[in-house]
Amino acid sequence: MQDEEPPQLLDVSSSDEAGPSRDVYDRPKIPLTLLTGYLGAGKSTLLDYILKEEHGYKIAVCMNDFGDTTDIEAKSLTLSDPSSQSTTTEFLSLPNGCLCCSFKDMGIAAIEEMVANAPGGIDWVMVELTGVADPGPIVRSFWANEEMGDLILDGVVCVVDSRNVLKQLAEQREGDEINECQKQVACADVILLNKLDLVTPEQMKEVESTIRTINPTLRVHHTTQSKAPLSDLFNLRAFSDPTALTSTRPTTNHNQNNDHDHSSDNCSHPSHTQTHTNGISTILIPLPVLNQKQYFKLNEFLESILWDNKYPISKKPSPEILRSKGYIQLDDGREYVLQGVADLFELKELPGSEQKEGQGQGQGKVVFIGKNVGEEVKVALREFVGI
Numbered sequence: 001m002q003d004e005e006p007p008q009l010l011d012v013s014s015s016d017e018a019g020p021s022r023d024v025y026d027r028p029k030i031p032l033t034l035l036t037g038y039l040g041a042g043k044s045t046l047l048d049y050i051l052k053e054e055h056g057y058k059i060a061v062c063m064n065d066f067g068d069t070t071d072i073e074a075k076s077l078t079l080s081d082p083s084s085q086s087t088t089t090e091f092l093s094l095p096n097g098c099l100c101c102s103f104k105d106m107g108i109a110a111i112e113e114m115v116a117n118a119p120g121g122i123d124w125v126m127v128e129l130t131g132v133a134d135p136g137p138i139v140r141s142f143w144a145n146e147e148m149g150d151l152i153l154d155g156v157v158c159v160v161d162s163r164n165v166l167k168q169l170a171e172q173r174e175g176d177e178i179n180e181c182q183k184q185v186a187c188a189d190v191i192l193l194n195k196l197d198l199v200t201p202e203q204m205k206e207v208e209s210t211i212r213t214i215n216p217t218l219r220v221h222h223t224t225q226s227k228a229p230l231s232d233l234f235n236l237r238a239f240s241d242p243t244a245l246t247s248t249r250p251t252t253n254h255n256q257n258n259d260h261d262h263s264s265d266n267c268s269h270p271s272h273t274q275t276h277t278n279g280i281s282t283i284l285i286p287l288p289v290l291n292q293k294q295y296f297k298l299n300e301f302l303e304s305i306l307w308d309n310k311y312p313i314s315k316k317p318s319p320e321i322l323r324s325k326g327y328i329q330l331d332d333g334r335e336y337v338l339q340g341v342a343d344l345f346e347l348k349e350l351p352g353s354e355q356k357e358g359q360g361q362g363q364g365k366v367v368f369i370g371k372n373v374g375e376e377v378k379v380a381l382r383e384f385v386g387i
């Protein structure tokens, strides 16, 4: 991690309770999926589906309102124990081997403790965020905690209501703030364009095009009742697998009632490098093979715009960046992958110097997603790095 002081946005103060005998550097990590999406999009429907399907994982589900007072309890009950009248801390064994439990208001330490104490162990943790949550700080906290904790962030799955998402994306906020729906799309690794049964093929095409405009790095699925292929929801390794950036799979359509082809080839997602949607924009900056000095300069540039919100030379304010990703090649054969959530970023060297599939020489790039991200970011980066 490049952050000197990892953020403590959640209460991790009880993490010492595990005792000094635990070896913090040598314990298997349990993958965690963050599930986000606007109100009524189909997040609970997705969890319900996952918990009933055969996937071989024992899953712990956490309903987390992270300080929000939205009524979560009623939802938790459907998933945990329909007969119970209160949020339960019991583990419910489901027919598919899932260990379902649901908690609310949990910090990272509490989730780790729950996982450690689950009878027979837990293989996967799913945390459902409320429909109005900004996932950015939460993603950042889980990611920052990863090195020392028991959990490893697998990825962020976002469900959208295809019938209403364009309206939700366009909702104005005071002071021209980025709205929650935009933040959820910007932060996601996989998106389910759900409620396919409620839109026409043309509407779906427009939805996909808009969504890809906000976040061109997403893997997209068209779904009814949130039924995406399970293999595309688990093991995303979005924050740990360097190839995750470039593994763009074709869009898949999982509507049983609708045979229209919604493959991404049919959708007019942008081929140009900069796009704008309601305040959120994306820029893709192609990078040549860098020498060591240029790589250091790139690192300095990232520190300046992500940590200090300023361009390194002019000291002018830089745009607010929600997500950054990148692939960097050095002239000595080394390759790096950039992952960033808000001001937290990491440049990870790829093991070995062999060519990775689909990543030939000169394929380097950096993608920034944020508020009013524009050409000036590209110009400033090129000038500072000297490319």
Ligand SMILES: Nc1nc2c(ncn2[C@@H]2O[C@H](COP(=O)(O)OP(=O)(O)OP(=O)(O)O)[C@@H](O)[C@H]2O)c(=O)[nH]1
Binding pocket: 037, 038, 039, 040, 041, 042, 043, 044, 045, 046, 075, 130, 131, 194, 195, 196, 197, 198, 223, 224, 225, 226
């Ligand atoms: N027609 C249609 N309805 C759906 C689909 N998926 C989910 N729903 C319905 O949409 C409603 C909301 O679904 P939920 O899964 O509760 O949505 P959520 O995202 O958990 O909602 P919040 O908890 O409010 O954030 C429910 O009535 C679902 O049955 C779909 O593909 N098509």
